[in-house]
Amino acid sequence: MLNLLLFLLAAYTPSVIEGVYFTNSGFYQAKVDESSPPGTYVKTVQALDQSGNPSDQITYSLTKENGWYKINSTSGVITVAKTLDREEMADTQSFDALATKIGESQAGTATIYCTVLDLNDNYPQFENLPYQVNISENTKVGEVVIEVSASDKDSSDNHNNEVYYKIVGGNTEGTFEIATRNKKGIIALSKPLDFKVSQKYYLNVTATDESGAPTGNQNWTVVTIGVIDADDLAATFSKFLYPVLINVNTRRGREIVRVHAEDQDSLQAPVSYAIFRASDPEEYFKINNITGSISVNRNLTRDSYPFIVTAKSSNHPAAFALVVVNAGAMPNRTFEASVMENEANTTVFDLKPLEQYFNVSDPIFQIHQSDEGDKFFINGTSKELKVGAQALDREERDKYTVVVELLSNGDN
Numbered sequence: 001m002l003n004l005l006l007f008l009l010a011a012y013t014p015s016v017i018e019g020v021y022f023t024n025s026g027f028y029q030a031k032v033d034e035s036s037p038p039g040t041y042v043k044t045v046q047a048l049d050q051s052g053n054p055s056d057q058i059t060y061s062l063t064k065e066n067g068w069y070k071i072n073s074t075s076g077v078i079t080v081a082k083t084l085d086r087e088e089m090a091d092t093q094s095f096d097a098l099a100t101k102i103g104e105s106q107a108g109t110a111t112i113y114c115t116v117l118d119l120n121d122n123y124p125q126f127e128n129l130p131y132q133v134n135i136s137e138n139t140k141v142g143e144v145v146i147e148v149s150a151s152d153k154d155s156s157d158n159h160n161n162e163v164y165y166k167i168v169g170g171n172t173e174g175t176f177e178i179a180t181r182n183k184k185g186i187i188a189l190s191k192p193l194d195f196k197v198s199q200k201y202y203l204n205v206t207a208t209d210e211s212g213a214p215t216g217n218q219n220w221t222v223v224t225i226g227v228i229d230a231d232d233l234a235a236t237f238s239k240f241l242y243p244v245l246i247n248v249n250t251r252r253g254r255e256i257v258r259v260h261a262e263d264q265d266s267l268q269a270p271v272s273y274a275i276f277r278a279s280d281p282e283e284y285f286k287i288n289n290i291t292g293s294i295s296v297n298r299n300l301t302r303d304s305y306p307f308i309v310t311a312k313s314s315n316h317p318a319a320f321a322l323v324v325v326n327a328g329a330m331p332n333r334t335f336e337a338s339v340m341e342n343e344a345n346t347t348v349f350d351l352k353p354l355e356q357y358f359n360v361s362d363p364i365f366q367i368h369q370s371d372e373g374d375k376f377f378i379n380g381t382s383k384e385l386k387v388g389a390q391a392l393d394r395e396e397r398d399k400y401t402v403v404v405e406l407l408s409n410g411d412n
Helices: 353-358
Strands: 027-033 041-044 058-063 069-071 077-080 092-101 107-117 131-136 144-151 164-169 176-181 184-189 200-208 218-228 235-237 241-247 255-258 261-263 271-275 285-287 293-296 303-313 319-328 347-350 364-370 376-379 384-387 402-407
Touching (some): 144 218, 164 184, 176 200, 255 319, 271 285, 364 376
Parallel strands (some): 131 218
Antiparallel strands (some): 058 092, 069 077, 255 293, 271 303, 347 384, 364 402
């Protein structure tokens, strides 16, 4: 038995609905620059009737165009409806054109794929502002200090969004350098820092797209770098020789001089004092390791006692100073002064220079003996011997003897 299979082949024309279809198989491609203003030409689509001819009874419209495009209902010319911004829309947009014929209920459909070409119309924008960092003055050359980053909304087409970084100001003596890596500006130290020279840098950093091309768009920011003082300097004595004149009978434990040294960094690390024992093997003197106060530790004879004191801060080498103590008899000093009669509260004698002569710090002066003690007094603040509240009268008396004691730590 012979079975016959009959295939009926019917001609099919894509996009033909009730005799209306689009040319180009209902598929169109177009390109247009972003920032194109309204009215910019995009593409012309055309629909034919069943006879294959254009018809003035065909009307065009758009769907899914999101308001970016419009079409002339008669000619099929598609134009920009509002200024295009690639960063606010898809790189390539697809939307439909519809063609309807008067008297027919259904429409022919064509799809338009429109590519929006990127223009370099956006400026790099720095992120994570502000840029501030503090670093030690001991930071090593080549060490990364801080990173900056800027983003650009443009496309990578033609390197429009590739940002290049540069330091254009505030980089005193070229202390820092910047390199562009992985879309970031890497700022590193290029020269040693010195806190005493500069404590703060304000770097003006630019970000330029198109890989830094002259035509690229540019933005800038300020990077603030503070320098922290490091403990890199040793202590130093205020003077290197301390001559001391004391009475040979100065009792043990009494302070005879106070040395002073300071750490040279702003950190002001504590200073520790010591007597270099080889210079005072008999331990005639001792020193307070915190205050630098030197006192007598043994009975002395009339002699000269030179010895070395050290001052040390942190782990730095010690500083040295020489103390020379001369022990002998301390003669009393006699001074003469004159004042105008009839002047009360006037200064007779400035006692402050006696501190240096007797090598004592902040002593107490008091009147020990006077023919008429109520005629004079000592101002404890200014350390001056002064006439009292009652003025002197030369015709009554033309000479006075006043004995003043100088006391240090309660001893005269």
